[in-house]
Amino acid sequence: MPEVALENLTRRYGAQLVVDRVNLLVAEGEFLCLLGPSGCGKTTTLQMVAGFVEPTLGTVRLAGRDVSQVPPARRGLGVVFQSYALFPHMSVAENVAFGLAMRRVPRAEAASRVADALAMVRLSGMEQRYPRQLSGGQQQRVALARALVIRPQALLLDEPLSNLDAKLRDEMQLELRRIHRDAGITAIMVTHDQGEAMALADRIAIMNAGVIEQVGPPEAVYDQPATAFVAGFLGRTNLLDAAMLRGIAPAGTAPRWSLRPERLRITAPGEGQLAGRVSTRVFQGSQTLYELDTPLGALFCVQGAGSGGASEGQAVGIAFDAADLRPLAA
Amino acid sequence: MTTTWRFWLLSGPALTFYALVLLVPLGLTALLSLQTADPATGAGAPLGLHNYAEVLSDSYFLEIFVRTLALALVTTIACLLLGVPEAIILHRMRAPWRGLFLLVILGPLLIAVVVRTLGWALVFGPQGVLGAAGVALGWSREPVSLMYTSAGVTIALVHVLVPFMVVAVWAALQRGDAQAEHAAASLGAGGFTIFRRILLPRIVPGIASGSVVVFSLAATAFATPAIIGGRRLKVAATAAQDEFLATLNWPLGAAIAVILLVGNLGILLAYDRLVKRRFAESFR
Numbered sequence: 336m337p338e339v340a341l342e343n344l345t346r347r348y349g350a351q352l353v354v355d356r357v358n359l360l361v362a363e364g365e366f367l368c369l370l371g372p373s374g375c376g377k378t379t380t381l382q383m384v385a386g387f388v389e390p391t392l393g394t395v396r397l398a399g400r401d402v403s404q405v406p407p408a409r410r411g412l413g414v415v416f417q418s419y420a421l422f423p424h425m426s427v428a429e430n431v432a433f434g435l436a437m438r439r440v441p442r443a444e445a446a447s448r449v450a451d452a453l454a455m456v457r458l459s460g461m462e463q464r465y466p467r468q469l470s471g472g473q474q475q476r477v478a479l480a481r482a483l484v485i486r487p488q489a490l491l492l493d494e495p496l497s498n499l500d501a502k503l504r505d506e507m508q509l510e511l512r513r514i515h516r517d518a519g520i521t522a523i524m525v526t527h528d529q530g531e532a533m534a535l536a537d538r539i540a541i542m543n544a545g546v547i548e549q550v551g552p553p554e555a556v557y558d559q560p561a562t563a564f565v566a567g568f569l570g571r572t573n574l575l576d577a578a579m580l581r582g583i584a585p586a587g588t589a590p591r592w593s594l595r596p597e598r599l600r601i602t603a604p605g606e607g608q609l610a611g612r613v614s615t616r617v618f619q620g621s622q623t624l625y626e627l628d629t630p631l632g633a634l635f636c637v638q639g640a641g642s643g644g645a646s647e648g649q650a651v652g653i654a655f656d657a658a659d660l661r662p663l664a665a
Numbered sequence: 666m667t668t669t670w671r672f673w674l675l676s677g678p679a680l681t682f683y684a685l686v687l688l689v690p691l692g693l694t695a696l697l698s699l700q701t702a703d704p705a706t707g708a709g710a711p712l713g714l715h716n717y718a719e720v721l722s723d724s725y726f727l728e729i730f731v732r733t734l735a736l737a738l739v740t741t742i743a744c745l746l747l748g749v750p751e752a753i754i755l756h757r758m759r760a761p762w763r764g765l766f767l768l769v770i771l772g773p774l775l776i777a778v779v780v781r782t783l784g785w786a787l788v789f790g791p792q793g794v795l796g797a798a799g800v801a802l803g804w805s806r807e808p809v810s811l812m813y814t815s816a817g818v819t820i821a822l823v824h825v826l827v828p829f830m831v832v833a834v835w836a837a838l839q840r841g842d843a844q845a846e847h848a849a850a851s852l853g854a855g856g857f858t859i860f861r862r863i864l865l866p867r868i869v870p871g872i873a874s875g876s877v878v879v880f881s882l883a884a885t886a887f888a889t890p891a892i893i894g895g896r897r898l899k900v901a902a903t904a905a906q907d908e909f910l911a912t913l914n915w916p917l918g919a920a921i922a923v924i925l926l927v928g929n930l931g932i933l934l935a936y937d938r939l940v941k942r943r944f945a946e947s948f949r
Contacts, residue, residue, distance in 0.1 A: 387847050407850040414851040420844035424866040424946035433862075434852035467949065478848075485852060 338363040338521040339384065339489050344393035346379050353379050355545040356393070361489070366515050366522045368532035371542035372568070377525045378493055380542070384523065385491050386410050397488050408437075413482030413520075417494040419474045421466040427453070427477050428462035434485035452484035455514060472503045476510075483518055490515075492524040496531060508534050529569050533557065541565050558595075563663050566593035573599075573634045580660070583608050583631075589662030596635040598659035601625065601645055607654030609634075613645045627653060691926075698919035708915050716920035726904065726921070733901040733925070734932075736815060737884035740822045744879045747823065748830030749872065753864070755831065756838045771832075773825045782892040785821040786812060789893065813897045821889045826882055830875035837871025869947040873940045877933050884929050901925040 339361040346354040354376040361367045369377040382388040384395050386407035394403050402410050422430050431452055435445040453459050456476035466474055475495060482490060495511070496504045512535060515522055526532050532539050533553040540550045541564075549561040560566035563574055573594045580592060604610065611629035623644055625636040636653070638644060645651050698716055700708040720726045755766055773781060788794050789811035796808025811817035849863045887902040894900065899907065901921055908918030941948055 385847070385851055387850070407847070408853050408855055410851070411853075412851060414848065416844040416848060418842050418844050420842050420848035422845055422849070422863060422866075423841070424944075433849065433854075437853035437858070465946070465949070481848075481852070 340396040368536035413487030452480040607652035752834035833875030834871040
């Protein structure tokens with residue numbers, strides 16, 4: 336039985352359709368990322384699952400039970416907010432214990448559960464601190480501990496890492512993966528960061544303009560984007576019209592095709608399917624990014640370290656496998 | 666230029682201004698309160714505490730001070746009961762409405778005090794709207810008048826002072842993290858618990874500063890008690906004016922004014938300490 340199910344979930348603000356008939360099944364123990372640009376409706380979707388926003392239409396089911404009319408306080412979900420939303424006048428221990436106090440968990444049991452939760456997020460010894468005395472990363476951990484200590488049916492994360500600096504964000508990604516694995520909990524995370532989504536999610540649901548465009552494991556969504564939006568949003572890609580490909584590659588019936596930059600190979604002039612010239616070369620350490628002038632227009636190409644390479648202005652040949660051309664729906 | 670020098674230079678004009686218009690008159694009033702009334706010269710030697718002794722031992726003045734205190738206290742409580750929910754509702758309103766209703770709330774402050782109070786006199790008087798409505802609705806046989814009553818003075822004071830409470834609480838609401846209420850709800854807290862444990866600690870600094878402003882303005886209010894309360898319902902401020910302009914006992918009026926000031930300060934400092942101790946974490 337799926338743990339969280341969204342059925343035709345829709346939210347309208349006046350004339351504006353913010354979330355449009357979203358259907359999604361999140362399996363027990365799965366980590367699903369709702370990925371999309373800001374304003375695509377992903378946060379509104381999450382807030383409908385949490386119960387903060389009432390759906391205009393549609394149903395939210397937790398373990399098969401329709402909770403659309405259940406207030407957030409009785410949904411039993413753990414929510415982590417972008418701003419952390421810690422209670423500033425309560426200590427770390429009081430923050431984490433809040434949900435247990437609401438559930439009338441006996442004092443002794445609550446104390447040991449708070450200690451376990453803080454140990455899980457590696458904040459043991461910080462019990463008596465106040466939120467203002469903690470760094471952003473530590474506040475984030477308190478928010479996680481507070482959401483997990485109530486043993487929620489599912490964990491909802493709203494852009495949990497976007498307020499952290501880059502280095503801390505990478506650390507917290509690993510931490511989140513570990514915590515998710517250890518707790519074995521169903522999780523839905525909203526993010527606009529495709530790297531974060533690919534690093535954390537079992538499956539990614541990509542939203543655009545209130546609609547889910549594609550759902551699948553990160554590799555599948557990356558390698559086989561269904562639409563031009565997905566191809567462009569999830570990493571860098573080259574979008575090619577079917578008409579341009581005629582005579583170069585055996586194209587199918589799709590009107591547009593995606594060709595990932597790392598699938599292109601720079602070869603000696605005269606070799607490969609295309610002739611081109613390097614217009615820009617950007618060294619990025621583990622790889623090098625090229626912008627190539629070709630008869631198909633400007634193409635991006637990424638070459639791994641140690642693959643030789645070409646300098647700016649140099650004429651080159653460009654090779655790719657026709658199988659790496661991915662058909663797009665629109 | 667050293668920092669100290671710049672500090673004095675920048676705060677100099679304001680300090681001079683305050684010294685001239687606040688400290689000097691205050692000092693003169695305090696001095697006057699120690700003098701003795703004289704029918705020929707107004708006031709003069711000998712100096713002493715006899716005016717204070719007279720005010721504090723006379724049941725007439727004591728009643729006035731108790732009434733002033735009670736009026737200020739009831740007004741503050743009424744402003745709390747009205748202003749706090751008002752601020753919370755205002756905070757939750759959306760764009761065009763919020764500005765509009767803020768203007769409505771601040772409205773009383775835009776009207777001159779005498780005009781506003783005379784407006785209330787029209788409502789409260791025996792020929793007033795309130796009395797007529799009471800008769801029309803069958804609540805009373807005779808038209809009820811709130812003129813020269815504590816209730817009338819309190820209503821008129823609350824009307825003008827509630828904006829101070831709303832603005833103070835609203836400012837406190839703006840500072841906190843709005844998501845904290847959602848977080849508390851997701852953790853299982855009901856509406857009342859969220860108010861008591863999340864919202865209240867957040868707005869306590871606003872409640873404290875709002876109460877201080879409302880209480881001190883109510884305790885020292887002059888025009889409203891003078892017009893609505895009249896001579897029958899004297900408060901400290903109108904009694905002091907009476908001593909100065911009617912009885913011509915300036916030193917006694919000055920003593921009343923000084924007692925009002927010191928009493929007001931004492932009550933507010935005690936209140937401030939009490940709130941800050943009880944809600945220590947809200948003030949960090």
